[in-house]
Amino acid sequence: MPELPEVETVARDLRPRIVGATIVGARCTWSRTLRTHSPEAFAAAVAGRRVEAVGRRAKLIVVDLSGGAALTIHLKMTGQLFVVPADTPVDPYVRLVLELADDRDVRFRDIRKFGKVGLYGRDPVTADLVTEAGGGAVFADLGPEPLDPAFTLRDFRRRLRRRSGRLKPLLLDQSFVAGVGNIYADEALWAARLHPLRHAASLRAPDERRLFEAIRSILSEAVERRGSSIDDYTAPDGDGSMQDRLQVYQRTGESCPRCGRPIKRIVIGARSTHFCSWCQRLSPADRADAKAILRTQTGGVVRRGRRWTELAGEGSLGLTVAETDRAAARRRTDRTKRAAATRRAAARDSGGSRA
Numbered sequence: 001m002p003e004l005p006e007v008e009t010v011a012r013d014l015r016p017r018i019v020g021a022t023i024v025g026a027r028c029t030w031s032r033t034l035r036t037h038s039p040e041a042f043a044a045a046v047a048g049r050r051v052e053a054v055g056r057r058a059k060l061i062v063v064d065l066s067g068g069a070a071l072t073i074h075l076k077m078t079g080q081l082f083v084v085p086a087d088t089p090v091d092p093y094v095r096l097v098l099e100l101a102d103d104r105d106v107r108f109r110d111i112r113k114f115g116k117v118g119l120y121g122r123d124p125v126t127a128d129l130v131t132e133a134g135g136g137a138v139f140a141d142l143g144p145e146p147l148d149p150a151f152t153l154r155d156f157r158r159r160l161r162r163r164s165g166r167l168k169p170l171l172l173d174q175s176f177v178a179g180v181g182n183i184y185a186d187e188a189l190w191a192a193r194l195h196p197l198r199h200a201a202s203l204r205a206p207d208e209r210r211l212f213e214a215i216r217s218i219l220s221e222a223v224e225r226r227g228s229s230i231d232d233y234t235a236p237d238g239d240g241s242m243q244d245r246l247q248v249y250q251r252t253g254e255s256c257p258r259c260g261r262p263i264k265r266i267v268i269g270a271r272s273t274h275f276c277s278w279c280q281r282l283s284p285a286d287r288a289d290a291k292a293i294l295r296t297q298t299g300g301v302v303r304r305g306r307r308w309t310e311l312a313g314e315g316s317l318g319l320t321v322a323e324t325d326r327a328a329a330r331r332r333t334d335r336t337k338r339a340a341a342t343r344r345a346a347a348r349d350s351g352g353s354r355a
């Protein structure tokens with residue numbers, strides 16, 4: 001699922017294409033894509049409005065329109081945005097089309113249909129997005145933006161110390177910090193050498209600093225590299241390259257780049273979690289109850305990681321760790337290539353990304 005860097009990339013690619021354009025109509029073929037309006041009401045409400053700005057909050061693209069309105073676009077699992085000439089054939093996965101006055105379409109393509117588009121007003125006093133005058137702010141429950149220069153280590157510490165619970169679910173909690181998802185939570189925890197099951201309350205000051213710095217540096221690098229093109233993610237100007245820089249995410253069984261031991265995968269709160277159990281140790285206090293989670297939820301997977309080491313050690317199948325690594329890397333490369341081919345085909349069907 002696209003996270004902060006991917007959504008930021010889509011927003012940046014869209015901005016020069018649509019700021020200044022006027023929306024003349026909208027067509028929606030999957031009404032549940034619209035969070036706030038019926039297709040008819042939505043089309044009537046956006047027609048005649050000019051696009052004034054394109055930004056991002058957490059994992060949502062925010063398109064400011066004239067007259068104090070704003071669209072929020074949540075890509076969720078498979079959402080993609082393309083800007084194409086209006087006469088480009090529409091592929092069957094396009095759920096929403098914004099028709100622009102200059103004969104171009106903004107097309108929201110979403111295979112799995114989890115994506116959501118909302119239309120809100122801006123409160124004239126607070127500038128918050130609101131569903132109606134005097135209503136609650138749409139983004140009220142979101143935590144701070146981790147890349148905001150105003151977000152400091154002190155803020156991060158203060159927030160951490162108010163929380164209980166384990167680090168992985170905490171990082172995924174959008175009310176803690178906004179925009180971090182499964183990929184960058186795993187990468188940040190590995191970089192900070194913190195076990196995903198560690199309790200937030202057990203962190204010491206240097207741990208907090210490492211985690212803060214890891215989150216910021218990984219997200220910044222990922223924005224620079226236009227995000228990770230894994231699964232269906234692509235942006236109007238094309239794929240990202242951060243997937244090549246990920247150290248643990250979806251690298252189960254490969255060598256940890258720091259210590260060489262196999263990366264493990266466990267499931268925490270129904271989310272895959274990738275880590276190195278050697279570099280990311282649990283404190284004795286956390287180990288006792290985490291053991292139960294590791295055993296009941298994920299014994300099989302954890303054992304697989306261990307078996308590879310044992311096989312390599314015994315040489316029983318004649319496989320070395322390096323060989324299993326290469327096989328895993330090859331499978332991953334194949335998977336990424338297949339996904340990229342699918343994305344390019346989709347972009348072509350939508351009329352290419354260069355319109």
Ligand SMILES: [Zn+2]
Pocket residue numbers: 256257258259260261276277278279280
């Ligand atoms: Zn390691």
